[in-house]
Amino acid sequence: MDDIPVIELKKISRIYGKGDIAVRALDGVDLRVDAGEFIAIMGPSGSGKSTAMNVIGCLDSPTSGRYRFMGYEVAGLSRDQRALLRRHYLGFIFQGYNLLPRASALHNVELPLIYMGQARAVRRKAALDALRKVGLEARAHHQPNELSGGQQQRVAIARALVGNPKVILADEPTGNLDTKSSVEIMDMLRGLNRDSGLTIVMVTHEQDMANYADRLIWMVDGRIDRDERKVRAA
Amino acid sequence: MAASTVTNAKCGRLEMLGETIRLAIQAIFRNALRSFLTVLGIVIGVGSVIAMVTVGQGSTQQVAADVQKLGTNIVIVVPGQDALRSGPNSTTASMFTLRINDILQQRIPDVVLSAPISQTRERVIFGTENRLTDIVGTDNRYFQAARWDLAAGRLFEPGEIASGRAVCVIGKTVHEKLFGSGDPVGAKIRIGALSCRIIGLLQSKGASTFGSDQDDFVIMPLATFQRRIAGNTDVQSLYVSIRDGASVEGAMVEITDVMRELRRIRTGEDDDFEVLDMKQFATMLTGITDILTGLLSAVAAVSLLVGGIGIMNIMLVSVTERTREIGIRLAIGARSHDVLMQFLVEAILLSLMGGVIGIVGGLLLAAAGTTWLSVPFSPSLGIVLASFAFAALIGIVFGYFPARRAARMDPIEALRHE
Numbered sequence: 266m267d268d269i270p271v272i273e274l275k276k277i278s279r280i281y282g283k284g285d286i287a288v289r290a291l292d293g294v295d296l297r298v299d300a301g302e303f304i305a306i307m308g309p310s311g312s313g314k315s316t317a318m319n320v321i322g323c324l325d326s327p328t329s330g331r332y333r334f335m336g337y338e339v340a341g342l343s344r345d346q347r348a349l350l351r352r353h354y355l356g357f358i359f360q361g362y363n364l365l366p367r368a369s370a371l372h373n374v375e376l377p378l379i380y381m382g383q384a385r386a387v388r389r390k391a392a393l394d395a396l397r398k399v400g401l402e403a404r405a406h407h408q409p410n411e412l413s414g415g416q417q418q419r420v421a422i423a424r425a426l427v428g429n430p431k432v433i434l435a436d437e438p439t440g441n442l443d444t445k446s447s448v449e450i451m452d453m454l455r456g457l458n459r460d461s462g463l464t465i466v467m468v469t470h471e472q473d474m475a476n477y478a479d480r481l482i483w484m485v486d487g488r489i490d491r492d493e494r495k496v497r498a499a
Numbered sequence: 500m501a502a503s504t505v506t507n508a509k510c511g512r513l514e515m516l517g518e519t520i521r522l523a524i525q526a527i528f529r530n531a532l533r534s535f536l537t538v539l540g541i542v543i544g545v546g547s548v549i550a551m552v553t554v555g556q557g558s559t560q561q562v563a564a565d566v567q568k569l570g571t572n573i574v575i576v577v578p579g580q581d582a583l584r585s586g587p588n589s590t591t592a593s594m595f596t597l598r599i600n601d602i603l604q605q606r607i608p609d610v611v612l613s614a615p616i617s618q619t620r621e622r623v624i625f626g627t628e629n630r631l632t633d634i635v636g637t638d639n640r641y642f643q644a645a646r647w648d649l650a651a652g653r654l655f656e657p658g659e660i661a662s663g664r665a666v667c668v669i670g671k672t673v674h675e676k677l678f679g680s681g682d683p684v685g686a687k688i689r690i691g692a693l694s695c696r697i698i699g700l701l702q703s704k705g706a707s708t709f710g711s712d713q714d715d716f717v718i719m720p721l722a723t724f725q726r727r728i729a730g731n732t733d734v735q736s737l738y739v740s741i742r743d744g745a746s747v748e749g750a751m752v753e754i755t756d757v758m759r760e761l762r763r764i765r766t767g768e769d770d771d772f773e774v775l776d777m778k779q780f781a782t783m784l785t786g787i788t789d790i791l792t793g794l795l796s797a798v799a800a801v802s803l804l805v806g807g808i809g810i811m812n813i814m815l816v817s818v819t820e821r822t823r824e825i826g827i828r829l830a831i832g833a834r835s836h837d838v839l840m841q842f843l844v845e846a847i848l849l850s851l852m853g854g855v856i857g858i859v860g861g862l863l864l865a866a867a868g869t870t871w872l873s874v875p876f877s878p879s880l881g882i883v884l885a886s887f888a889f890a891a892l893i894g895i896v897f898g899y900f901p902a903r904r905a906a907r908m909d910p911i912e913a914l915r916h917e
């Protein structure tokens with residue numbers, strides 16, 4: 266229904282350094298992601314997956330090329346405007362969870378809502394709802410070091426979800442987890458995509474995890490090598 | 500719809516500030532000891548300013564009240580500060596003489612009278628009782644100028660003054676300590692080697708001046724004091740009474756002119772004496788204030804500077820320690836401004852905490868100090884508020900640089916920080 270693509274990369278390059286030591290982390294990437302897609306990005310180490318995620322997440326600026334996010338020409342936005350894009354439309358899930366260490370699960374999940382300026386009671390309720398969705402309501406007042414890796418990642422998912430983003434960016438979300446926890450996390454992401462129509466872009470090294478996605482992008486040397494859509498079984 | 504979300508960032512600002520303050524308080528108390536040590540400089544700086552100003556104001560009030568009581572038409576002439584400081588060993592050249600005193604009285608029409616004064620402290624003995632008290636050598640002009648009235652007996656006869664007879668008039672305190680309720684007039688007391696007959700008893704002035712007892716002294720003729728006690732012909736100060744209705748300031752200028760002439764001070768040279776009205780004289784007596792104020796101001800300034808640098812240092816440490824946290828916040832959608840505020844508020848609260856401890860400590864110190872000096876303790880709200888504001892200012896000034904460093908971090912690098 267939405268004909269504007271959520272993510273549209275055109276000839277995106279990201280070059281680190283200058284001259285002889287210059288590294289082309291991204292080398293002319295074209296990519297279009299529509300609302301509601303679930304994409305997995307795979308590729309050898311150093312192929313530019315994380316760099317691409319940083320560009321998509323408006324955390325990094327490409328050296329050349331055009332990037333439109335939800336119709337916004339990102340290159341034309343200030344640092345603060347990009348922060349606002351992240352605040353309102355993007356949710357991040359990291360390999361290393363990246364929770365605030367000395368804050369409760371609840372406070373971690375509330376964090377995005379604080380920056381959205383929501384009243385305490387409202388955000389408390391929303392954060393508890395998000396924790397319930399990931400099955401951790403009972404652990405709301407635990408700190409990250411009192412939670413298992415899988416649980417921490419579920420808190421991170423709740424944090425990514427709580428602000429009702431359009432897109433979730435997950436860079437190796439199961440990279441630190443055992444198979445059982447990984448499957449739990451993937452089931453969760455799969456469900457969010459299916460039930461809420463959330464657009465998900467995920468980097469992974471594991472084929473099993475990539476199989477959860479509808480579309481697989483294979484990167485090599487900063488370029489998109491393959492882009493396969495899967496016919497989803499019901 | 501989307502465009503307005505990105506451009507309109509002003510929603511819930513108060514909500515955010517409340518959260519920022521909560522966060523800062525948490526961060527401060529997470530390292531309570533470190534925080535306290537950090538703000539020690541601010542505590543000492545603010546505390547000494549508060550204590551100093553409050554005690555200063557108390558003694559100023561006291562002095563003003565005392566001056567009112569003494570009368571405003573009294574001027575005191577003392578040798579230059581150098582002569583005063585060197586004490587009993589000072590050269591006689593810088594002291595005054597009876598001749599100078601009398602010429603001053605004759606030459607200046609606005610001077611009603613001028614009393615010569617020399618004094619020292621000595622033990623006074625009667626029977627088995629004794630007391631260390633002020634021994635003053637002067638003449639009857641002093642009783643008149645300083646408005647002393649007799650309770651019993653008489654003042655000095657002209658002959659007693661001229662020939663320096665061993666007679667004295669005593670204050671109420673000396674009377675009570677040596678004689679209890681008995682009649683002292685006619686009795687002989689020993690002052691060092693001198694045996695001295697009491698001829699008069701003064702009425703009590705009751706209240707103390709500058710915290711000291713006014714009635715605690717023995718007065719004898721100047722010549723007696725010079726010959727039998729001091730062993731010289733010095734006059735240490737002149738107690739000058741100005742005519743009612745005449746300008747005290749004008750008289751002080753005239754006194755200065757005459758004194759310069761009598762002491763042969765050439766034009767361009769500095770005075771080697773000081774002419775003080777009662778207010779200045781009182782300030783001179785409570786006089787540590789100038790030196791103390793200077794010293795404490797210096798301590799305060801250095802402490803505040805050290806405190807500020809301490810805050811900057813600890814905030815830089817805190818920013819580095821929390822690099823990853825800053826990265827997380829930036830990724831989640833904090834703007835530079837949000838991060839800047841977070842650390843700035845923390846620095847300000849830290850500094851204010853020091854300020855508040857300093858204010859409380861300073862007031863306690865001032866309460867003790869004013870009690871000890873027996874001057875009124877009346878802390879001013881103004882100085883408390885000013886200290887508070889100044890502490891906040893230090894937080895802003897020294898917290899800004901670390902906060903800006905945090906605000907300018909690159910989110911990717913911050914997230915990668917270990």
Ligand SMILES: Nc1ncnc2c1ncn2[C@@H]1O[C@H](COP(=O)(O)OP(=O)(O)OP(=O)(O)O)[C@@H](O)[C@H]1O
Nearest residue numbers: 281282288289290309310311312313314315316317
């Ligand atoms: N800040 C940087 N400075 C210089 N070079 C960088 C920087 N970040 C990444 N690179 C380089 O860019 C290339 C792509 O890195 P990137 O992190 O995107 O790889 P990746 O596909 O995510 O690898 P991995 O699977 O190991 O996470 C690599 O050659 C890397 O060395």
Ligand SMILES: [Mg+2]
Nearest residue numbers: 314315316436
């Ligand atoms: Mg990577």
